Structures are given as C-alpha cells and as structure tokens.
Amino acid sequence: MRYIYANWKSHKNIIQAREWMQVFLTNISEGSKKALSSRALEVGIFPPSPLLYPVHEMLKGESGIIIGAQDVSRYAEGKHTGLVNASSLSGIATHAIVGHAEMRLYGDTQSVVYEKFARAQDALIIPIVCMRKNDEYIDDAQIVVYEPEYAIGSGIVATPDEIRKFRSSLPDKKDQVFLYGGSVNDETVISLISQNICDGFLVGAASLDPIAFANLINRTI
C-alpha cells in the first residue's frame, strides 16, 4: 500500500481548487486509477480549512482519495474563536496533520501536539504525526511522517540512508505507516521509491501544480 498526500499549506482559493482538481483527475494515469480503486494507492488532499468541504464535494464518486485537515485545535468544541476543532471535520475529512514543522515553529510544543493528537482521535479523525526528530514520535500513531526541517521547501531531499536511519531509530511497528516529506517532487521521488524506505510521501510545493502532482503519483506506480 502506498500513500501520497498533498499538503497545499496556505495556498489556493475555491476557483483554483476546482481548476486543480479537474486537471489533476484528467492527468492521473490508468495505472494510478487502478491502484486507487484496488486500494493499492491512497492519495490525500490537505487543503486550507475553508476548502475542505468544497474539495470533499469535488471528490464525490472518486475512490482512493482521502481528505485531511492541515491541523486541528488542541481543544474540543467550545469558546475558541478561530480554531478548527476535530469534531467539526466529521463527514468532511478523515485525517488531520498534527505537529507539522511549520506549526511547531509557530509555537506548538510536543505536549500541544499530543493534545491535538488526542482531540483528533476522540473525533475519529486519523491524526498524521509529523516529526522533525525522533523525540517528536507518538507511539500510538497510525501514520507518522519524517520531515527534517532542512528539507522542507528547500529543494534538498534527505538521502535514502538518512531516512532509513531515522526509521530504524523508531520502535518497530508493523502496522504503522511511515512517510517521508521534504522537497519530494516528480523527479526526486524516483530515487526514493526505488529504495523502498517508506510507505509514501507528504508533498508540499510539488502538490500545487496538478500536472506535476499527477506525474509524481504516476511515476510511483
């Protein structure tokens, strides 16, 4: 099973999202479509919060494509103006990123990440835990992502050896999905995929262009 997730970060409005989706869906190869419908491949779209529901509507009838939030509130429902609580995602998104390096830079400590993780789980949303270092690992996570800070948005990809070494520093959990993120694009993905070091990728900048993102996926099949 392979996972390829698009993290749009703070990009795109509804018109751009519609255009993206139309171009993306027409550029996915027959092989990728087969992999999506047989569940050999899971693609994820992580748009900005206001686009979660529109993207959910655009993907009706498509199989193998999940929708996720880029973050959730550390609090449950309540008096928290501006925060997106995990239970409000029900019926729209199935996953949520917690502990992304950019949120950690804005002040999310590991204890805040734990709270967000727990709120997502309480709401039956699958939390995806991003780690820059192995002390940011969360044991019960179903999906974890190694994203070294220097590789995010820099054009520099971690070497297969480094990714392998990082993975081997974590507890050996057969059922845990391990992804890599950091400057993955339709070129850099080729060497990563041939090494079989991870279950898939979290893609930022290279997911903004629907053709490049479709190519990236097509090349992994």
Ligand code: PGA
């Ligand atoms: P990048 O971002 O692919 O632009 O490096 C990855 C991420 O931050 O999730």
